[in-house]
Amino acid sequence: MSVYHIDRSMLDRHRRRIVRIVRRVDECLDTVSLYMHNPFSSDPIPGQFTMIWIPGVDEIPLSISYMDSCILGVTVRGVGEATRILCSLQPGDTIGVRGPLGRGFTIVKGRSLVVGGGVGVAPLRYLIYRLIDVGVDTYVVFGFRDKLHTIYLEEMEKLSVEGRIKLCIATEDGSYGFKATAYDIASRILDESFDMVYVCGPEELIRRILVLCVEKDLPMEASIEGYMKCGMGVCGSCVRGAYLVCRDGPVFDRDKLLEIGEIGLRRRRASGTIEPLL
Amino acid sequence: MRSLDLSVDIAGLSLKTPLILASGILGLSGRLLAKISRAEGVGAVTTKSIGLKPRDGYPNPTIILLPYGLINSMGLPNPGAEAFLKELDEAEDLSSPLIASFYGYSVDEIVETARIIAKHPRVSALELNVSCPHVSGVYELGFKPELVAEAVSKVKKIIDKPLFVKLSPNTHLIVDVARAAAEAGADGLTAINTVKALAIDTELFRPILSGVYGGLSGPALKPIALRCVYEIYKEVDIPIVGCGGVSNSLDVVEFILAGASAVALGSVIAFKGVGVFRELAEGLSSYLERKGFRSVREIVGLSHR
Ligand SMILES: Cc1cc2nc3c(=O)[nH]c(=O)nc-3n(C[C@H](O)[C@H](O)[C@H](O)COP(=O)(O)OP(=O)(O)OC[C@H]3O[C@@H](n4cnc5c(N)ncnc54)[C@H](O)[C@@H]3O)c2cc1C
Ligand SMILES: Cc1cc2nc3c(=O)[nH]c(=O)nc-3n(C[C@H](O)[C@H](O)[C@H](O)COP(=O)(O)O)c2cc1C
Ligand code: FES
Numbered sequence: 001m002s003v004y005h006i007d008r009s010m011l012d013r014h015r016r017r018i019v020r021i022v023r024r025v026d027e028c029l030d031t032v033s034l035y036m037h038n039p040f041s042s043d044p045i046p047g048q049f050t051m052i053w054i055p056g057v058d059e060i061p062l063s064i065s066y067m068d069s070c071i072l073g074v075t076v077r078g079v080g081e082a083t084r085i086l087c088s089l090q091p092g093d094t095i096g097v098r099g100p101l102g103r104g105f106t107i108v109k110g111r112s113l114v115v116g117g118g119v120g121v122a123p124l125r126y127l128i129y130r131l132i133d134v135g136v137d138t139y140v141v142f143g144f145r146d147k148l149h150t151i152y153l154e155e156m157e158k159l160s161v162e163g164r165i166k167l168c169i170a171t172e173d174g175s176y177g178f179k180a181t182a183y184d185i186a187s188r189i190l191d192e193s194f195d196m197v198y199v200c201g202p203e204e205l206i207r208r209i210l211v212l213c214v215e216k217d218l219p220m221e222a223s224i225e226g227y228m229k230c231g232m233g234v235c236g237s238c239v240r241g242a243y244l245v246c247r248d249g250p251v252f253d254r255d256k257l258l259e260i261g262e263i264g265l266r267r268r269r270a271s272g273t274i275e276p277l278l
Numbered sequence: 279m280r281s282l283d284l285s286v287d288i289a290g291l292s293l294k295t296p297l298i299l300a301s302g303i304l305g306l307s308g309r310l311l312a313k314i315s316r317a318e319g320v321g322a323v324t325t326k327s328i329g330l331k332p333r334d335g336y337p338n339p340t341i342i343l344l345p346y347g348l349i350n351s352m353g354l355p356n357p358g359a360e361a362f363l364k365e366l367d368e369a370e371d372l373s374s375p376l377i378a379s380f381y382g383y384s385v386d387e388i389v390e391t392a393r394i395i396a397k398h399p400r401v402s403a404l405e406l407n408v409s410c411p412h413v414s415g416v417y418e419l420g421f422k423p424e425l426v427a428e429a430v431s432k433v434k435k436i437i438d439k440p441l442f443v444k445l446s447p448n449t450h451l452i453v454d455v456a457r458a459a460a461e462a463g464a465d466g467l468t469a470i471n472t473v474k475a476l477a478i479d480t481e482l483f484r485p486i487l488s489g490v491y492g493g494l495s496g497p498a499l500k501p502i503a504l505r506c507v508y509e510i511y512k513e514v515d516i517p518i519v520g521c522g523g524v525s526n527s528l529d530v531v532e533f534i535l536a537g538a539s540a541v542a543l544g545s546v547i548a549f550k551g552v553g554v555f556r557e558l559a560e561g562l563s564s565y566l567e568r569k570g571f572r573s574v575r576e577i578v579g580l581s582h583r
Contacts, residue, residue, distance in 0.1 A: 014343040059338035234548035236304035
């Protein structure tokens with residue numbers, strides 16, 4: 001606690017550090033992983049996010065997809081101006097980073113099901129390594145549009161071959177793995193033997209898994225999105241229901257997701273205007 | 279626990295405590311405003327400033343955290359007056375008065391916006407923002423006593439709810455603007471909005487905020503805000519909401535001693551969360567008890583004796 005009541009760790013997390021990209025990996029057609037020297041002074045929890053500043057363009061939220069003592073990784077899908085510019089960056093280019101921000105996933109011992117769709121697999125990758133580290137029996141279900149949009153495929157298959165996770169990949173058109181959605185597979189696997197269900201991906205996926213977990217009375221956590229501006233719980237831009245995604249989330253448990261209610265149904269634009277999702 | 283009654287009456291509003299959520303702090307969502315209104319220690323909540331049309335605000339970065347406060351250049355993002363009425367429909371179980379903040383680029387737009395938002399039954403009072411330092415048009419208005427007076431008298435003609443005017447510290451005319459607003463019929467004044475400010479990234483040699491300039495809030499602002507409240511209290515007779523850098527209960531006391539009848543909390547919410555209302559209400563209560571006072575009213579402006 002500083003004399004001004006602004007605590008050191010908060011100041012530290014919100015300082016924009018200019019870092020150099022040391023490595024880029026093309027994950028698929030439109031998705032790139034960027035690696036940089038770890039700028040954080042605290043160890044992030046899986047599910048926490050960063051605000052990535054592209055000077056002169058924008059500052060956007062990205063989940064932490066990789067972390068070791070020296071390297072921080074994010075995985076970004078080019079969907080608009082800022083993300084496309086990020087996808088074009090090369091080793092040596094610089095960006096600004098603040099974080100780690102928000103509340104991450106809770107690690108629960110026992111058996112866990114990790115369900116991801118599309119670029120939503122980004123925070124789950126870091127989570128999976130943590131689950132493996134603490135000896136959780138981890139089932140992974142990832143769903144993608146088609147083979148050309150798969151992310152972390154080789155890496156997950158290696159973990160599966162080594163017996164460190166059980167893996168199921170699905171594509172909507174069947175061009176790789178099962179011809180199904182992540183929801184289809186997850187709904188077949190899910191039973192009372194699981195101690196925790198983790199989800200990240202399209203809100204439709206989160207909403208349907210939520211319904212399932214309520215039916216089966218299983219604990220669940222999902223990472224959701226809100227329109228981030230301050231990232232520190234003051235501007236109100238990221239509000240979903242009556243919660244702030246930047247501060248109370250982005251990871252919420254089952255009861256909070258139910259309370260928020262609007263998952264998969266509506267969201268807010270930069271102006272705060274509500275737009276329907278269905 | 280609080281034993282003392284902290285209630286205050288200000289400009290026709292009855293508040294359980296003198297502590298108000300400042301405009302632009304978490305105030306975009308009806309559901310969230312209602313939740314905050316139910317938190318212990320909250321006297322009233324103020325909405326984000328609403329304009330006639332939707333506004334995205336500036337691209338990020340829109341905020342900088344410093345050891346002594348924040349600089350923001352949100353750029354008044356808001357969904358526009360009509361959409362905001364629907365937002366207020368969702369503000370169920372409000373348990374404190376809701377003050378709707380609004381702005382416009384001209385007197386006509388101000389009047390039109392006031393007409394739309396004032397009709398919502400959940401709006402207890404309005405606050406005219408003529409002081410946002412990073413949106414030109416809105417910013418300059420607050421330096422012109424005659425324009426503020428014109429806007430206030432025209433708005434007062436069409437609404438039947440109390441009207442506050444939120445003042446800019448970025449002018450030596452703050453007392454003149456305050457007086458003009460009061461003479462034109464304003465029911466209260468909120469002092470102050472943020473001080474125009476800048477921060478530069480020394481690695482990249484460029485201003486950090488995409489809007490370049492921002493407004494400084496938080497602890498660094500407190501002595502300036504306190505001076506403004508003190509000066510206005512000397513010259514103007516309508517009630518004042520003190521605002522700027524409050525972070526503990528003695529800050530609240532200082533503002534009230536300087537002449538504020540209520541105090542708005544902004545940046546401190548980023549540092550301490552909404553629980554700060556309860557903390558400050560308890561602190562204010564024990565201060566009053568320790569000094570032998572029975573109500574907040576007894577100490578309003580006491581430092582002017
Ligand atoms: C907590 C969190 C974690 C995220 N993690 C990842 C990740 O790991 N990988 C990834 O590829 N994407 C992630 N996203 C989404 C990513 O932030 C957006 O895709 C990105 O901001 C789009 O910016 P743009 O300029 O490229 O696109 P635009 O054309 O500006 O917008 C495209 C879409 O992104 C949304 N968006 C734009 N700016 C923001 C913002 N500041 N906050 C939230 N949404 C915004 C818009 O509402 C729109 O729907 C995450 C979002 C959140 C909230
Ligand atoms: C992120 C942010 C957004 C703000 N938005 C508004 C706004 O929309 N309208 C307004 O009148 N004041 C706005 N303000 C100013 C605050 O209401 C308040 O006057 C100022 O921050 C000083 O109080 P504080 O030091 O307690 O934060 C904003 C302040 C911040 C930090
Ligand atoms: S982004 Fe500002 S409150 Fe969450």
